[in-house]
Amino acid sequence: MVRRILLLLVVLTLIAGGLSSCQDNSTPSPPPTPTPVPGRAEEVAEAFLAAWERNDYGLMYSLLTPTSQGTVTQDSFAHTYQAIAAEATITRVQAQLRAALQEGKQAQVAYAVTMDTALLGPLDVENEMTLRYEDGRWGVVWSPQLIFRELTAGNLVHFTPRAPSRANIYDRNGLGLAVEGTMVTVGVVPGQIEDEGTLLAELSRVLGLDKAAIQAKYADARPDWFVPIADISVEQSQAHYATLSAIPGVAFREKTVRAYNGIAPHVVGYLGAIPAEELSKWQELGYSGDELIGRSGLERWGEPYLAGGRGGTLSVVTPQGDVIAVLKDRPAVASRSVYSTLDRELQRKVEELLGQRPGAVVVMDPRNGQILAMASYPRFDPNLFVGGISEERWQALINDPGRPLLNRATQGTYPPGSVFKIVTLAAAMEGLGLTRQFTFNCTGWWTGLGPEWGKPCWLRSGHGVIDLVTALTASCDYSFYEMGLLLDGMDPLLLPDYARAFGLGAPTGLDGFDESPGLVPDNDWKLQTLGEGWAPGDSVNLAIGQGYLLVTPLQVARMMAAVANGGTLYRPQLALKVAAGPDSPELIVEPEAMGQLPISEDTLAAIQEGLAGVTTSRRGTATHVFAGFPIPVAGKTGTAQVAELESEQQGTEPHSWFAAYAPVNDPQVVVVAIVEHAGEGSRTAAPLVRQVLAAYFGIEDTPPTVQGQGD
Numbered sequence: 001m002v003r004r005i006l007l008l009l010v011v012l013t014l015i016a017g018g019l020s021s022c023q024d025n026s027t028p029s030p031p032p033t034p035t036p037v038p039g040r041a042e043e044v045a046e047a048f049l050a051a052w053e054r055n056d057y058g059l060m061y062s063l064l065t066p067t068s069q070g071t072v073t074q075d076s077f078a079h080t081y082q083a084i085a086a087e088a089t090i091t092r093v094q095a096q097l098r099a100a101l102q103e104g105k106q107a108q109v110a111y112a113v114t115m116d117t118a119l120l121g122p123l124d125v126e127n128e129m130t131l132r133y134e135d136g137r138w139g140v141v142w143s144p145q146l147i148f149r150e151l152t153a154g155n156l157v158h159f160t161p162r163a164p165s166r167a168n169i170y171d172r173n174g175l176g177l178a179v180e181g182t183m184v185t186v187g188v189v190p191g192q193i194e195d196e197g198t199l200l201a202e203l204s205r206v207l208g209l210d211k212a213a214i215q216a217k218y219a220d221a222r223p224d225w226f227v228p229i230a231d232i233s234v235e236q237s238q239a240h241y242a243t244l245s246a247i248p249g250v251a252f253r254e255k256t257v258r259a260y261n262g263i264a265p266h267v268v269g270y271l272g273a274i275p276a277e278e279l280s281k282w283q284e285l286g287y288s289g290d291e292l293i294g295r296s297g298l299e300r301w302g303e304p305y306l307a308g309g310r311g312g313t314l315s316v317v318t319p320q321g322d323v324i325a326v327l328k329d330r331p332a333v334a335s336r337s338v339y340s341t342l343d344r345e346l347q348r349k350v351e352e353l354l355g356q357r358p359g360a361v362v363v364m365d366p367r368n369g370q371i372l373a374m375a376s377y378p379r380f381d382p383n384l385f386v387g388g389i390s391e392e393r394w395q396a397l398i399n400d401p402g403r404p405l406l407n408r409a410t411q412g413t414y415p416p417g418s419v420f421k422i423v424t425l426a427a428a429m430e431g432l433g434l435t436r437q438f439t440f441n442c443t444g445w446w447t448g449l450g451p452e453w454g455k456p457c458w459l460r461s462g463h464g465v466i467d468l469v470t471a472l473t474a475s476c477d478y479s480f481y482e483m484g485l486l487l488d489g490m491d492p493l494l495l496p497d498y499a500r501a502f503g504l505g506a507p508t509g510l511d512g513f514d515e516s517p518g519l520v521p522d523n524d525w526k527l528q529t530l531g532e533g534w535a536p537g538d539s540v541n542l543a544i545g546q547g548y549l550l551v552t553p554l555q556v557a558r559m560m561a562a563v564a565n566g567g568t569l570y571r572p573q574l575a576l577k578v579a580a581g582p583d584s585p586e587l588i589v590e591p592e593a594m595g596q597l598p599i600s601e602d603t604l605a606a607i608q609e610g611l612a613g614v615t616t617s618r619r620g621t622a623t624h625v626f627a628g629f630p631i632p633v634a635g636k637t638g639t640a641q642v643a644e645l646e647s648e649q650q651g652t653e654p655h656s657w658f659a660a661y662a663p664v665n666d667p668q669v670v671v672v673a674i675v676e677h678a679g680e681g682s683r684t685a686a687p688l689v690r691q692v693l694a695a696y697f698g699i700e701d702t703p704p705t706v707q708g709q710g711d
Helices: 003-020 041-053 057-064 075-088 197-207 211-218 236-247 277-283 297-301 344-356 391-396 416-429 470-472 476-488 495-499 521-530 537-541 553-565 600-615 645-652 685-697
Strands: 090-103 106-117 122-134 139-143 156-162 178-187 225-232 250-260 269-275 292-294 311-317 323-330 338-340 359-364 371-377 439-442 465-469 568-569 575-578 593-596 634-640 654-662 668-673
Touching: 041 057, 041 090, 041 106, 041 122, 041 139, 041 371, 057 075, 075 090, 075 156, 106 521, 106 645, 122 323, 156 439, 178 197, 178 211, 178 236, 178 297, 197 211, 197 225, 197 236, 197 250, 197 634, 225 236, 225 250, 277 323, 292 297, 297 338, 311 575, 344 359, 344 371, 344 685, 359 553, 359 685, 416 470, 416 476, 416 537, 416 553, 416 600, 439 476, 465 470, 470 476, 470 600, 476 537, 495 537, 521 537, 553 568, 553 600, 553 654, 600 654, 634 685, 654 685
Parallel strands: none
Antiparallel strands: 090 106, 106 122, 122 139, 156 311, 178 225, 178 250, 269 292, 311 323, 338 575, 359 371, 359 668, 439 465, 568 593, 634 654, 654 668
């Protein structure tokens, strides 16, 4: 365009020179006086382009000529720009005036526009506009061609998206957890219907949909359209194919969908629609808004890799859909599979062992924080979300009293019971200076707060004289009541501070997963929440893992892993690696140490000795559970009393805990189990952990019958 303007100037100059050379030398006639035109058209063009950059369509419209304003309303004008911006995924406009030629009451302006788009990258356009002097001012002569030259005669801007198929989620050994599968869409071709009553009755029966809802879907469709009604599995389609295929108007189409094998649903996650409040954020990332995205678990964590990069073609098309011009084409970026730290077969076995008992099991490698299995029950079927879940099914899930969407391993909060005695022992040795030889005389009834506030030890006959390490092995409540009172006397914050140093009271940092922080209570919390200060009795309750203290199974697993590995608190890890792409190398998720337990080697050794005795000493609370087990196990039972209201609603039995690592001298695995309202830790959780350890080590094992012995 600039070249045309310059050429025009040259031509005019040559013409003027040629005319001059043809004249004689007589006195030239005076040129006619032009009608004066105030202002510069260039300034109006600059203002128009600047307003476009700001999406100020009102100002842009005011700068049009009166004639142009008579051909398009302001609302229609603004809608044109907004619709094209939405279709082309334009996020920003930058415009620059190149050159201007003003002749009398008309001007031509050349300009360049760079449009940043979410899906196609920058889009560079060279264009020109005409301005005219009307009604005492300069104005822009407008048509949609000022956006793209090709927008003539009712042509439209159309974006054809191009996205790769969603990549797979695997376990650590390359076994599928979420992969590409097939579903069958049952649809209706309206023009082929012969007996609508039969068609509606059979579709309603097979698909579980209301007849009126089915009919409404194809009511306004053209006779030759295939109208999708519902998606069903391949197995369902095979079961009903003979019946449905015999009904004129019913048709089938296969399509590729996400398929889950039902293993580890809380870890793998599910797909869901983009929430309305997040739509703009996702559109900025190149999503159109109607895609299904990862809403939980590894599906959410891995969304940038699993979905790949979106591309597509931006074209100008006729109203009939014929392509006039391709404005920009961008290929999609291949998706990349995600490998988890899970062992699929171990996960399957752990879920089988937990069964239909509400609770959770976490299996972790203490050497790096990698999670090998994470089971939570009740569970849900992520296949329900494939293709978009119905409102009815969604409401049923979220209103289910069993809370199947809750990952009890990361979001369930429970009093830890005697598992917390690990922390209390550490605080007593480090904060009070107690040695492993320090002894208590357990009579079975503790009156440290006064006779009227007496508290029992779980062993009502008493443990007698017992040293610090054996107190942990035997889970002697009397000894830990005494430690709690001593710690309170030294500093009421001492025990809460050690709890936090052991990773409690805050999310573990499991990347991409929802976690509850749990609760480590102290004086400030109690004042703010209950309006009363901390009392010595609160420290006594805290010392045995009761009171207001709440933890998640994952927090306990990380704590136990730190005890096993020598004191390092690792960030728990569920993503192992992301596969390489065409232009991207393989991404390895490295283990991350987040802190150290603030204890000495002597204190750590005392804790480890006490935990080893739990499964081997005659005073151990789980010795009877691990009798005959070929691998030495260190562990801790926990019997967590629940709040009175919860007991009334769920049952009177306490929660059953067991936290363990093995082998004792070369820890390779940590297993933590909680079974809700299942009684003493030694009765339910400890045998479950033995079975999980047997599965991990490949041992054919039958646990002994357990009646329960201590907490």
